[in-house]
Each structure stands twice: as structure tokens, then as C-alpha cells.
Amino acid sequence: YKCTVNRSDKQEILCYKQYKIQHNNAQAIAKVLEQLIPLMHIDHENLIKYHGIALEHDHILFFMEYCSHGTIAQLLLGTSSLSISQTDMHRPSASYIDMHRLSISHADTRRTSSVLSSIIDTSFIDKDIVPASAGFSFFKEPLVQRYLRQLLSALSRLHEKEIIHRDIRNVNIFLTDSTKQSIKLGDINFVYDFKFMKKQPLLLDMEAVISKRESIVFYAPETITQNETTIKSDIWSLGCTLIHMLTGRIPWNNPTTTSSVYYFRVLNWIADGVRPPIPTDLKLSNHCIHFLEQCFQHDPTRRPSSQELLEHPFVKLE
Numbered sequence: 642y643k644c645t646v647n648r649s650d651k652q653e654i655l656c657y658k659q660y661k662i663q664h665n666n667a668q669a670i671a672k673v674l675e676q677l678i679p680l681m682h683i684d685h686e687n688l689i690k691y692h693g694i695a696l697e698h699d700h701i702l703f704f705m706e707y708c709s710h711g712t713i714a715q716l717l718l719g720t721s722s723l724s725i726s727q728t729d730m731h732r733p734s735a736s737y738i739d740m741h742r743l744s745i746s747h748a749d750t751r752r753t754s755s756v757l758s759s760i761i762d763t764s765f766i767d768k769d770i771v772p773a774s775a776g777f778s779f780f781k782e783p784l785v786q787r788y789l790r791q792l793l794s795a796l797s798r799l800h801e802k803e804i805i806h807r808d809i810r811n812v813n814i815f816l817t818d819s820t821k822q823s824i825k826l827g828d829i830n831f832v833y834d835f836k837f838m839k840k841q842p843l844l845l846d847m848e849a850v851i852s853k854r855e856s857i858v859f860y861a862p863e864t865i866t867q868n869e870t871t872i873k874s875d876i877w878s879l880g881c882t883l884i885h886m887l888t889g890r891i892p893w894n895n896p897t898t899t900s901s902v903y904y905f906r907v908l909n910w911i912a913d914g915v916r917p918p919i920p921t922d923l924k925l926s927n928h929c930i931h932f933l934e935q936c937f938q939h940d941p942t943r944r945p946s947s948q949e950l951l952e953h954p955f956v957k958l959e
Contacts (some may be wrong), residue, residue, distance in 0.1 A: 643707060655692060656707045658828075659700050673701060679802050680829065687795035689815065689827030708815035708825060713788065716770070716821065717778050717811060717889050766821040775896075779889035782929055788814070788824055788886065790956055792879065795826040796947040800872045806830065807870050809878040810859050811885050854904050858893045858917070863941055865912045873941035876950070880936025884917055887925065892917035914939040928955035 643656050662669050673694060680691040690706040711720070769784035780788075792814070799806060807830035817823040857865075861877035864870050881892045888894075893907045911917075916937040919930060932955040938944045950956060 644704075646704065654707050655704050657695075657702045657704045659702050661699055662701050663699070670696065670701075676804075677703070679804060683798060683802065685795055685798045687791040687823070687825055688798065689825050689829075691829075705827065706825075708817065708827070710816040710818055710821075712812055712816065713814040713824065713886065714811035716816065717780075717885065719772070719776070719778055761819045763819070763821055773889055775889075777889040779923075780886045782887075782926060785883060785886045785929075786955065786958065787822070789883065790951075791824050792826060792882075793947050793951050793956060796875060796879070797951060799829070800875070800947050803872070804829065805870055805872055806875050806878075808856070808859075809875055809882055810856065811882055814882075854901060855891070857904060857908060858891055860908075860911065861941065862911050862914065862939055865908055871941055872946070873944045876936050876944045876947065877941075879947075879950075880933050881917055883933060883936070884919070887923060887929075888920050926955070928953070928958060931955070 642659075643654065645652050646655050647653075677691060677694060681693065684690065689708065692704040692706070694704065695702045766784060769781040770778050771781060772778050792809075796806065796809075806826070808828060809826070813826065813828040815825045815827050817825055859878045859881040861870070861874040864874055884890075884892045890896075893904075893910075895903055916934075916939075919925070919933050932950070932953050935945050935950070935953070945953070
């Protein structure tokens with residue numbers, strides 16, 4: 642949700658996410674701070690900045706930098722300039738927030754077209770965005786490489802602090818401005834392991850598949866089979882994110898079905914070591930294919946680190 646916060650006698654536009662917690666649970670709050678404080682001390686040009694938390698009754702609010710130019714996922718759908726970003730949604734109810742104490746006011750989230758957006762030259766990026774007949778778009782390799790360098794730089798900073806992102810997808814990669822040249826990785830899922838919140842369900846049951854159908858195709862094998870996520874799980878998800886960029890479709894996409902039975906089958910394929918299909922009709926470079934193959938090593942210990950991948954020829958090639 643988008644909001645305006647008074648900080649040091651100055652109004653600042655931020656966004657926040659809220660989670661339900663056990664009321665007055667000191668242990669839970671301490672666990673949150675343990676995870677959040679390192680994030681608040683990270684300043685990186687390709688990471689969404691975390692500013693702090695607020696506690697209200699049985700909810701905890703996480704305040705983050707606000708990006709208003711959409712996501713890579715919206716760019717692939719051709720809607721980044723018109724769509725409402727994830728943080729622009731109206732909050733259904735604010736009855737339990739003490740607005741006076743938090744000095745927060747909800748902003749008017751009606752979208753207005755920017756006069757500047759019509760005169761900003763985006764041809765440098767647009768030449769590498771290819772519209773497909775089905776209504777979506779995909780990226781040529783030079784644009785994928787551009788975004789990949791920034792993603793790996795952000796991931797390396799997180800991983801050197803032993804922070805796992807846990808939800809790398811294009812819906813969580815934000816465009817920083819109208820030129821579409823720079824991105825920021827956001828929505829770090831650092832609440833995943835908090836005992837006071839609902840832990841990730843075992844993913845080999847149909848109910849979990851139904852509720853997480855759009856994200857489970859980005860999960861690494863160990864997340865499915867062991868309910869465990871590591872820094873190397875982020876690398877698998879990064880490979881899946883590149884597949885989405887290169888094809889315009891999420892991994893394992895089947896246009897003929899949205900059946901939960903199909904996605905349940907996909908989960909079992911991933912758990913058994915089957916890699917997401919690497920498209921052969923796009924004539925990808927050997928460096929690109931090798932990079933994806935490295936990301937999709939079934940054994941997480943054999944996957945390169947984010948720092949090692951920064952030295953991969955596909956990343957370094959200009």
C-alpha cells in the first residue's frame with residue numbers, strides 16, 4: 642500500500658506491507674527486528690530501501706521505498722506505463738491503524754498520466770522488447786543482460802549479508818524511472834521463517850498448489866522436497882526469472898491449461914530434478930544457455946553463487 646509518512650518534519654512517500662502477528666508477542670517482534678535491521682542498513686542502487694516497521698495491535702507494517710513505474714512483469718505484459726503497481730492498491734480497511742501516532746496518511750492512488758513520459762526517449766530499451774502475437778512481449782538478450790547485471794549486483798549484496806530473497810520473480814523487480822533502463826529488486830520475503838507467521842506449507846499437496854500456482858514454478862527443488870530455502874535457491878529462481886524475460890511466459894507455462902493438476906505435476910517434475918524447459922526456437926546464445934544450465938543445477942551445492950555468476954561470460958559480455 643502507498644502512504645505518506647512524516648519524517649524529520651518532511652513528508653515522504655513510501656509503501657508498506659502488513660502481516661498479522663500474535664498480539665503482544667515480544668519474541669515475534671524480536672525476530673522481525675533481527676531480520677529487518679540488516680536490511681535497513683543496506684543501501685544499494687538496485688535494491689528497494691527498507692525504512693522500518695510499525696506495530697499496530699495484531700499487525701506489523703514494513704515500510705519500504707516506493708517505486709511508481711511498474712514492474713518487469715508488467716513490461717512483459719505491455720502494461721508498465723498504465724498499470725497500477727503492486728503498492729498502489731487501496732487498503733480495504735484502516736480502522737486498526739493509529740494514523741495520528743504513526744503520522745501516516747493514505748495517498749490518493751488514482752493514476753494520472755505524466756506529461757514527461759510522452760517525451761522521454763525509450764527507444765534504447767524498446768528496440769529489445771519484442772511484441773508477440775498472443776499479446777505479451779519478450780526481451781532480446783541484450784536487455785536481459787542489462788537487467789541481469791543489476792539483479793546479480795543486488796543479490797550479491799543480499800547474499801554477502803546472508804539474506805535470502807526467497808521470492809525472485811519479475812513481479813518483484815521494479816522499474817526505477819520511465820526510461821526503463823534501471824531496476825530495483827524488492828519484496829524480500831524475509832518473513833518466511835518467522836514462527837509466529839504461517840510457515841510455507843508442504844508443496845506436495847493440492848491445496849498449496851491451488852493457492853500458489855503462479856509462484857511455485859519459480860521454486861527450487863529443495864524448497865519443494867525439503868521445505869527449505871537457501872541462498873542457492875535464489876539462483877534457481879533467478880534462472881526461472883530469465884526464462885520469463887526471454888519468452889514472455891513464466892516457466893512451465895502451458896497456454897492450454899490452468900489446471901491445478903497440471904501444476905501439481907510440474908512440482909513433481911521439479912522435485913525429481915527436471916529443469917524448466919530452455920526455449921530452442923529463440924536461437925539463444927551459447928553463453929545464455931550455459932548460464933541457465935548453471936542456475937538449474939538440481940544439487941544446490943553445485944549452483945554458482947551470485948558473486949560467481951557476475952563473472953559469467955553472459956553477464957560480462959557487452
